[in-house]
Amino acid sequence: MARTEPARGMRDFLPEDVRRREHVIVVIKRVYERYGFEPLETPAVENLETLLGKYGDEGNQLIYKILKRGEGEASGEADLALRYDLTVPLARVVAHHHAKLPRLFKRYQIQPVWRADRPARGRFREFYQCDVDALGSTSPVIEAELCAAVADAMVELGFAEFSIRLNHRQLLTSMLNASGITETLHGAALVALDKEDKIGVDGVRQELAQRGVLPESARSLFAAIGALRDRAPVSGLDETGVAALANLDAIETMAKGTQAEARLRRDPSLARGLSYYTGAIMEVNVADLAGSLGGGGRYDNLVGMFSGQQIPACGFSLGLERILVVMSERGMFPASLATTPADVMVAVFDAAGLPHAMRVAGQMREAGLRVLVYPDADKIGKQIKYADGRGIPFVALLGADEIAKGDVTVKNLAAQSQQTHSQSAAGAAILEALKNRG
RNA sequence: GCGGAUGUAGCUCAGGGGUAGAGCGCCUGACUGUGGCUCAGGAAGUCGCGGGUUCGAGACCCGUCAUCCGCCCCA
Known part of the structure; x- marks a missing residue:
């Protein structure tokens, strides 16, 4: 080698x-x-x-x-x-x-x-x-x-x-x-x-x-x-x-x-x-x-x-x-330096969702979030595991149901909770949640 | 530039002449719209590199490179 x-x-x-x-x-x-x-x-x-x-x-x-x-x-x-x-x-x-x-x-x-x-x-x-x-x-x-x-x-x-x-x-x-x-x-x-x-x-x-x-x-x-x-x-x-x-x-x-x-x-x-x-x-x-x-x-x-x-x-x-x-x-570095590449990761259940993931990610970026789009339609568990491993606090899930309704499900990994928002409101909701967890 | 120690799986390390190992991580499945816990399985290393000794070398010898610790000097 x-x-x-x-x-x-x-x-x-x-x-x-x-x-x-x-x-x-x-x-x-x-x-x-x-x-x-x-x-x-x-x-x-x-x-x-x-x-x-x-x-x-x-x-x-x-x-x-x-x-x-x-x-x-x-x-x-x-x-x-x-x-x-x-x-x-x-x-x-x-x-x-x-x-x-x-x-x-x-x-x-x-x-x-x-x-x-x-x-x-x-x-x-x-x-x-x-x-x-x-x-x-x-x-x-x-x-x-x-x-x-x-x-x-x-x-x-x-x-x-x-x-x-x-x-x-x-x-x-x-x-x-x-x-x-x-x-x-x-x-x-x-x-x-x-x-x-x-x-x-x-x-x-x-x-x-x-x-x-x-x-x-x-x-x-x-x-x-x-x-x-x-x-x-x-x-x-x-x-x-x-x-x-x-x-x-x-x-x-x-x-x-x-x-x-x-x-x-x-x-x-x-x-x-x-x-x-x-x-x-x-x-x-x-x-x-x-x-x-x-x-x-x-x-x-x-x-x-x-x-x-x-x-x-x-x-x-x-x-x-x-x-x-x-x-x-x-160990004199502030905790805020801990590396988190993004505030939220957008995940999809199948490849047909990827264009929607791009669009929703764009909306969230405009809201001021750091957003990572998971690029492959891997098993959803694998995608969430990746986000968790990188310390990304939120995963935005886009499945056929959400896409049909113009919604997105936002999962809070630490709290083990999730909530469905309209795609246009999700960014603000995540920002609010980020503020509350300090 | 000089002296000492160490190089084995992605990471941390065990093995000291006779079939290449552990823990963690990774992958697959149990679990076909959900991560951490558990269980079952799996992949992965020309043992830093080159030579030598030996029937046989990851191990012993020589060389070399790299890293670490001292010395020198410096931020």
């Missing part, structure tokens, strides 16, 4: 999956719109050079490249790529269309991205990101609003317990410098540090040593982190480090009174992988998922990489499938 699974790391979404995904997307959109963000969509495919060099070495490796076509095919070179995230395409859009866009541009974008990563729990090769970004301002109001919007979306989806970890790239740099770690080791040190919540302080200490960080530097680094955690003065920070700390204070002040306030948690060990971040960085976590539900930060230099014109920017990205994994496991 031919293989029928989708390609590795890719998934089919069956009707129930689509309804769940759309439910989450609708909630997130509603919240983002409430903060004045506007929708944006960009192509699945970007020019390869647009993406290269924006995500760090590891990121570059994971980009899905598209080989040249036609005459260029033989060269084996790639010139296009599937988008790896929504942030770099946004920066390209802002650089390209800056004259048409407002000075302060707030946009959201919910679209799939592709990464040639190894699939794992909550990790796929095609997945949706729900991004919100604001460009054109360096104010801490931006960070605070992004955190507030994300927190609102989480709360509205039904998450009560979650944290938004907060840190600052320049604070990290300053801290590493103050600890005597040379710049060439900064990347390695940040990777080790970022794992602290997973492998513990001792694990980080070991990994730092493996990566060539001197023991006294590591000691100094841990001391600085400890001081930051305790909100105590940190020795040896340079000016940018001090400014970064002040920036974090300002963000927290602005977030007061929002849903984010209670969830914000300063975490000096948070580093985040993407190389384009320049300021505050954020990450949303819940207890029962090892990775993050989403993350973001400030990237003031990214637009400049395309246009030469520096436009400050800051954004946040929620991972749709991460949210879905947790919501599925916890």
